[in-house]
Amino acid sequence: MRKKLHSPDVVIVGAGVAGLTAALAAADAGGAVLVRATGIDSSNSWAAQGGVAAAVGPDDDPALHAADTLAAGRGLCRESAVELLTEEAPDRIGDLVRLGVEFDHGLAREGGHSHSRVVHAGGAETGRRIAEVLVARVREHPNVGIERERVDSLSQLSGHSVVLATGGYAALWQRTTNPRGAVGDGLLLAHAAGAELADLELVQFHPTALRDDGFLLSEALRGAGATLLDEDGERFTDELAPRDVVARAIAARQSASLDLRGIERDRYPSLMATLERAGYDPADEPIPVSPAAHYAIGGVATDLDGRTTVPGLYAAGECACTGVHGANRLASNSLLECLVFGRRAGVAALDGPALVSDASPIPGSADAGAALWEDAGLIRNAAGLTRLLDSPSPLARLVARGALARTESRGVHFREDYPVEDPALAAHFVFAPGAEPRLERWS
Ligand SMILES: Cc1cc2nc3c(=O)[nH]c(=O)nc-3n(C[C@H](O)[C@H](O)[C@H](O)COP(=O)(O)OP(=O)(O)OC[C@H]3O[C@@H](n4cnc5c(N)ncnc54)[C@H](O)[C@@H]3O)c2cc1C
Secondary structure, three states: OOOOOOOOOOOEEEHHHHHHHHHHHHHHOOOOOEEOOOOOOOHHHOOOOOOOOOOOHHHHHHHHHHHHHHHHOOOOHHHHHHHHHHHHHHHHHHHHHOOOOOOOOOOOOOOOOOOEEEEEEOOHHHHHHHHHHHHHHHHHHHOOOEEEOOOOOOEEEEEOHHHHHHOHHHHHHHOOOOOOOOOOOOHHHHOOOOOEEOOOOOOOEEEEEEOOOOEOOOHHHHHHHOOOOOOOOOOOOOOOOOOHHHHHHHOOOOOOEEOOOOOOHHHHHHHHHHHOOOOOOOOOOOOEEEEEEEEEEEEEOOOOOOOOOOOOOEEEEHHHOOOOOOOOOOOOOHHHHHHHHHHHHHHHHHOOOOOOOOOOOOOOOOOOHHHHHHHHOOOHHHHHHHHHHOOOOOOHHHHHHHHHHHHOOOOOOOOEEEOOOOOOHEEEEEOOOOOOOOEEEEO
C-alpha cells in the first residue's frame, strides 16, 4: 500500500523558488505541505547566479522590461503573461526584501535587456540567497509542513489541490548546467493525469558553460565586460546579444573562451573560487567555454494563475509553460517567473476545485542524454529528430515530436533544414495525452 502524503489544503511538489513561494502564499491564507525529492541545496533555484529582472531603476519602467521580453521571445510570448510578469516584478522584489533577502547594491545589465535591471545577491549567489531566506520563512511558518519524498504519482498525494513546482527538464541533455534532478518529473506527472503540455521543443542553451563540466559562467560576467574570444584570440560576437545568437556563434567555432581578465573579478568570489578549484587562473588565462542545455521553456500548459487543464492541478516555475518566455527566455526572467506565478498558483490552488486523480506512477528517467544532445541540441534537422522518436525517454520523444512539427527556426529552436521563421508557426504546440501536437495562439 503506497503511503499517502497528507495535507489539509494544498500540496506543493518541489522546493525551489516557485514551490517555496507558492507554499508561503497558500500558507498565509490556509495551509500547505511542501514535498521535495532532493535536499534544499539541489535545485536550479539554488544554482541560479545572475539575479532577478525587475524595472526598479530610476530610468526604467515595466513597459520597457516587457518590450525587451517580447523582443527576445520572437513573436511567441503570451502578451498578457509578459505584462503581468513585468508589472508585478517590483512588488515581488519588495516582498523578498521584507522577508529578509539582502540584495547587493546596484543593478546589473544582462544580454537582451535595454536597461540595468537585474537585482542580485552575494555577487553570483542570488538563487541560493533567495532560497535560503524562503526556506527559513517556510520552516518557521505555522501552516506549512515539509516532507522529503520523490513523488511519482499524483494519486500518492492527498490534499485539496496540488501545485507542481518540480523545475525543468534540461538535465535530460548530456551537456547541461542543471543539477541532476531537473528531468521533467512534473511534466510526466501532469501528463499522466491528463494535463496538456506545451512548447516542449523550446529549450534554451546557455552559451557560456565551462567546457569540462557544464558549470555555468553567468551572463553577468559578460554584462560586466567579459569578452568571448575564438581560437585566434579574436572577438567574434556581440557578447550581450540574445543567448541563442551567442550560443550558435560559439558552436560555429572550433573553440571559444571567456576572457575575465579585464573585469572586477572580486565581485564574483564564489565563481572565481570554483574556476580555481577546476584548475584555471581567471586572472591569467581565458576560460574555455561551450554551450549547454540550460532552461526548459516548455512545460505544463497553464493559465496566468497556474491552472492546468486538469481541475485542481496547478503548475508554476520552470515546470510550467505560461507562454511568458515565447521562443527565447530573457536572462533573469525565470526566477522572476517563479516569484510571480508561484504566488498566484499558491493562492489560486486554495480556492479552486479539488484534484481527483487515479493516475498511474511515472517511470524513472531513462538515459537519453547523448541522443538528445546529438539529435535535439543547438542545431537540429529532420533526420536526427526522427531518430529521437525511438528514444526510451517519453519526454525525449515528446521533444522530438514538437521539434519535428516546428518546421522553422525561431528563438532557441534552430532547424538547419528550415533556417528561417515561418509566420504561420507564430503559436504554441500543445500536447494533449495521446494526441499529435496541435498549434494554438495564446493571448
Ligand atoms: C546554473 C543556473 C543558473 C541560473 N541563473 C539564473 C539567474 O541568474 N536568474 C534567473 O532568473 N534564472 C536563472 N536560472 C534559471 C532558474 O534558476 C530556474 O528556472 C528556476 O530556479 C526554477 O525554479 P523552480 O522552483 O521552478 O524549480 P527548481 O529550483 O529546479 O526546484 C525544483 C524542485 O522540485 C523538486 N522535485 C523535482 N522532481 C520532484 C519529484 N518527482 N518529487 C518531489 N520533488 C521533486 C526538487 O527536489 C526541487 O526541490 C539558472 C539556472 C541554472 C541551472
